[in-house]
Amino acid sequence: MIKSLHRQTLEVKRKLGTFLISKNICYGLHGYTTSAPNNFHDYESLKKLYNPEVPKYFNFAKDVLDTWTEREKSGKKYPNPAFWWVNDRDDEVKWSFEEIGHHARKVANVLCGPCNLQKGDRVLLILPRIPEWWLVNVACMRTGTVLIPGTSQLTAKDILHRLHTSKAKCVITDDSMAPALDSVAPKCSFLKAKVLVSQHNRHGWMNLGELSRMVSSDHECVDTKSNEPMTIFFTSGTTGTPKMTEHSHCSFGIGLTVNGRYWLDLTERDVLWNTSDTGWAKSAWSSVFAPWIQGACVFVHHMPRFQTTTVLKTLSHYPVSTFCTAPTAYRMLVQEDLSRYQFQNLKHCLSAGEPINPEVMGKWKTYTGLDIYEGYGQTETVLIAGTFKGMKIKAGSFGKPSPAYDVQVVDDAGEVVSSGTEGNLAIRVKPQRPFSLFTGYTDDPERTAQCFRGDFYLTGDRGVMDEEGYLWFVGRSDDVILSAGYRIGPFEVENALIEHAAVAESAVVSSPDPVRGEVVKAFVVLTPAYKSKDRDQLTIELQKHVKKVTAPYKYPRKIEFVEQLPKTVSGKIRRVELRNKEWGRH
Template sequence: ISWKRAWRVCETEAQLSCTCVHCQLCLWPGTEGWIASEGKKPKNPALWWVDGDGEEVKWSFEELGVLSRKAANVLSGACSLQCGDRVLLLLPRIPEWWLLNVACMRTGTVLIPGTQQLTAKDILYRLQKSKAKGIITDDSVASAVESVEADCQSLKFKLLVSEGHREGWLSFKDLLKNAPSDHQCATTKSQHPMAIYFTSGTTGAPKMTEHSHCSYGIGLTVSGRYWLNLTSSDIYWNTSDTGWAKAAWSIFSAWSQGACVFVHKMPQFSPPAVLESLSRYPITVFCSAPTAYRMLVQHQLPSLRHCVSAGEPINPEVMAKWKAWTGLDIHESYGQTETVLVCGNFKGMEIKPGSMGKPSPGYDVKIIDENGNILPPGKEGEIAIKVKPTRPLFLFTCYTDDPEKTKATVRGDFYVTGDRGLMDDNGYFWFVGRADDVINSAGYRIGPFEVESALIEHPAVAESAVVSSPDPIRGEVVKAFVVLTPNYISHDPEKMMKELQDHVKKATAPYKYPRKMEFVQELPKTISGKIRRTELRQKEWRRY
């Protein structure tokens, strides 16, 4: 089945059994698929995993097909999972994470990935909220699971992906070794749930964002071909934590193009480890957050040919430095847990530093006002995706078991992202900030990212978060919470604040400078690493 045919059929046939499309499209069962049918068999392994200490694992697409069938038999056999059952997956960057993603699709199991940074309280909330039938993890999280399992009535099994045995847990390695290698995929339809991601959010408890077999399985092929610019000759490294939705992007985006997924075990992001791997291994396509590029900006990386950034906006200065040192552009993008790639700087496009690019195929993106009216170029409003009369295939299905929150995402004919931006005369979109993060000071609307980008350019600033602070004259003013780099911690706070204020006035429009500043040791963050500006803003307003 060809990629174009798969997309066309999936758009028009609601009763399509999508499992076979996934398997053939991404070559997971073996050698079939649109790449093979076009004579483009992958030259690289499907998965190349390293642990940084000399251990490596390489799986060909054929080997991944065999192992995924065996893993699927473990899930449907010893774990008794049925099509539609939910399972929580908490694993670090190890090969089994990718293997179990494929196995769950084969069995029709709804996968709920999560980061290993979750506490026992977090795990309890997710198990209770999702009513997951099982949990798959390793020794590092097992004790936290055991401490809350008595309060999880739906939990029927615990699967351990570690060496050795643990009382009350099934051993994945033992079961996989003895499982048969033939498996018949479950019959799933295009809109059947495939995965649920708990959004970290900036307010309230995490929501369950549900994606179908169509929205991810087919939708992310666009990212692989046109944003990541992948081919079957590429080795692609996405540094995302396995608890983030972007980790799944590497599965579909890469394997649909026959590219190799490179994985470094790396418990935490480590610039030296990243640099060593980029220098040692022939990685050709690199995807990471802007923070990583800021850390790596002064090193030569000869194997790279294509670089992308996602997760948060990247400031133009970093892009310019990266281009000067490596000769490569950073192709920025924009997406959400609820979507696939919404906007991107695709291959062949002129890159405008600071812009998140143009809409991805499959999305009709507009800037709208509070009444759902489309705004003209240059006018700031909310970033929205048209969902009426036809909802895009590549959009999340719903917030699971929460129809009110799902309904609240629609305004008129549009799904509203909750982010503010604008579109220029050439159709490029520009991110301003979260809708509830934008600061209105004496009539001036100030996006926190603009100020944070200016601050991070100063060598004294390690991290910053910008929020509104009440002011009797201007209504609101800009306040910056700043984490200083080690060499500047001992500097006089008053002089340091003045220096940073002057710096911001020069780096961006003077009215955006932070009139208030507070130096802190760390910033509050979500589990996925996003700064909780809402928490800082609420504390700030409660002071007055």
Template sequence: MKTLAKSRLFKFCWILRGPHQPFHGHPRFLSSPIFAQYEAVSQGKQPIPEYFNFANDVLDKWSQLEKDGKRPSNPALWWINGRGGEVRWSFEELGVLSRKVANVLSDRCGLRKGDRILAILPRIPEWWLVTVACIRTGITVMPGTTQLTAKDIQYRLRMSKAKCIITTDVLAPVVDSVTADNHDLKTKLVVTSGGQREGWLGFNELLKEAPADFTNVQTKVQDPMIIYFTSGTTGSPKMTELSQGSMGLRPIINPRYWLDFSPLDIMWCTADTGWVLSCLGALFDPWVLGSCVFVHNLPQVESTTILNTLSRFPITAMLGAPTLFRMLVQNDLSSYKFMSLKHCVSAGEALNPEVMEQWKSKTGLDIHEAYGQTETGMICGVRKGMKIKPGSMGKACAPYDVQIVDEEANILPPGKEGEIAIKVKPERPVGLFSRYIDNPDKTAATIRGDFHITGDRGVMDKEGYFWFVGRNDDIINSSGYRIGPFEVESALLEHPAVAEAAAISSPDPLRGEVVKAFVVLSSGFASRDKDKLIHELQEHVKKVTAPYKYPRKMEFVQQLPKTISGKIKRNELRNKEWGRV
């Protein structure tokens, strides 16, 4: 590695590269010694280790393998900003820089193991450094999206009693507006493009001065690592605690449990840094496998940028929300050629089968679905080599025993609809969240009999494939027929007039409730006669799916309410429809 004084990476000075070529390596790199170390654990011959630290036991191991010539020369992190700015870090460089950040957090910010830091950063390299540094120090990091409002930030700081916050100079004024009376917050770190801000410590300057030597803190498997604020159907967001084991150890003792990559792969996960999918798909799981994590700053997620990036860079795998793929298939893809892309994964919510078919016809690539939650990580997935059943989210991911259960936690037979659940007795599997902090009742409510209840409804077929039906409170019961909104939305999306759709229940004097669809029209259809278009869409749904599922009511809207992570907020639409707000 270059000396730090000369390293372009240390100063975060962006560099320009020539044409990008795929990386090459030797087949011996496909078998990782990291997995061998835990082979006895994965086979059940040894218990889960008491101590584990992802930075020490994974990232530093890959750094040593690089030095020994046992890993190809792929970067560990490859970041671009779309304007010519670029950073490439090896695992060794990542190690040096994250140790420096660990010293900043420990020495300059006075943080210790168990303290909490709120990290509100966009897709910039500092987010990865701060996250890894927190793991090294035993500090609990709380990622937050840059879309958080002042009220959101105030709530998170107050509930978590965070001692430190790190953000950019864009959000610093927002933080200042709500922290005057916060006595728990001791330090504010700001990542700036230059200059100082009163009351804040400059992250860039402190990093430059910090020593590169740091001894990792010992952490136990059950020690907290990350906290996410997760929105429920009611109430304020809950603090969901994830441990060192649930995030970092699970993919090691269950090799390739949803991703099947090697150090030769370059993985691009487009998720926002405030979403758990970013940690899973752009940090822990690719780095366990020694793969390169590719990042685009993506100040705005739009089709042209995504497609140009896939065409220009040797990205072998892409992970995104269904919204991403729905957006991409609306483009003429014939002018784009993805030279290296081989594997596409959709996660975050169920993907419509028609989108999968369009993507396949336009690119020749399959989309592999994965299903999970903040509390669980990945629950199901369609792994490489598995048969793809359009509309199915695949089979259970190890080590989870996933079942469909009824209201008494009895396991239901294949083909019977019920709640998606994970068996937690007699032994709670590695991967599940630890608790909802300061909310024991909510934590206990997730357990029913021997199972953790996800709150999602689904069906399992005879081959063990799971099919998503909807959230418990999203199910529409019309004249005794239980209708999943996803089925209605999928049918509507097959019509060219529909760009987005949300189906909810609506009160009806005869049937109790009926299906109502809120529809965002595709460009070119806004001027159509609305009554005729409603009739056309209703007839279309009757033909695509069971006739009783068609939306008896329909409303055209400019946009749908969504969560920060892009999921449609059906509960908000439903509450308005039923006059609950």
């Protein structure tokens, strides 16, 4: 399908002179436009400026994307395409908003026609970073079908779980995942349509490219209420069975204004490259909603695997102004000789997914001159907290609460604790629940109810708020280690370990101890240069190192050297697996 899209694609440059106005409703900052830099005098001003309206009906494809299209048709000239896709073979796709709409309307007609889907039906989408992924996203919005993204790293067992849990009536994937789907499809009688994105046909599958060429590009977007379901993300399963996290049309479609306007600091002149996998909420955050709300260009490099040299060359050769990636990626990038590259267009770097090491932030700034602005959020939310442009950066802190939420640190009873006191990171939901919070865990009211305590939604993370309102991550609620009366967050120990040249990666969990109840244990992956070193001597050296870097009581009394760490399909370390192993749980 990509080749046919190449032939149809025209390069249209665009520039939007307004922030986000659809009809007479402004979704965002009243009276502010993207033609001016997003400069704020102080944090309190930033909070006061955020005042989005939520209408009764809202559909991102209609109220945002179609509005940009109309402005393009009015003769506006724009500096960048709305969507810019490249790969390692020098293939390239550039779409204007008008072209995105043209192709997405065709896909919408495929969903409504050959696939026979109705509003509210669920669609499981498993595709890598190819243009069709974005078209299906928009097509699902247009048809009112509920999108369920999944990563291409899912196994057949994972797919079967997602299908059975969601009762999805349609699945869309490519050649690489089709065999896994075929192996489980006979167990899913509710599955009505299997759609393949491929240059080839497969028995029992409809071909998206062929069908798209046959259908009309005329499609009337359905009316969707703001609170109707738009998408479902399965959580990463870091601490248990993945849950279906449901978001409405407004929670992401309007709520992610706070990400694009404040944290990503985007204008219509920016080109944003977010490296997140297409199966996770961060891809919706920064590869769909936040940039297109701001009229910015979504840049995509189709990398089957994260390759540092490819990333650095891409940042050098393309006009990427805003770069967002995971802490693990930055750790890999700073190991390269960054002096060989020049990032002439890069001006804003961000990190999310899990806390980033201050040492990595320092190295990145030394080589590039750019700070890394950390953000914190969840599948269940938009940006919860972040370091925004103009704010002082405190290494190790992920910043202050975003304007979208009243974020507090509370005890187990839901009472706000004093500054400097560790507690549960929480979002106030009473007397008024934020519209940008997830609707709930689909078909799981019990686990949904467990997230709320008193007036707050509990994130499941532990943290501290200092006297200036900065938030500091301690760890997941069930990752915190209680040893001889001390509460120890794994991240701080991992942070100390990563500073040692021997450590490529580490995971810290509790381990049983007859005297202390539990102690800190570190699972360590060694760098190549240290793999042949004496392990007993390395253990002592690493323990001494941690004692110097952080509070002595936090050092790992046990260290086990491993070849790799167990991770979720999104790349997050599954400490729960290591912890269960230590405690003999199954």
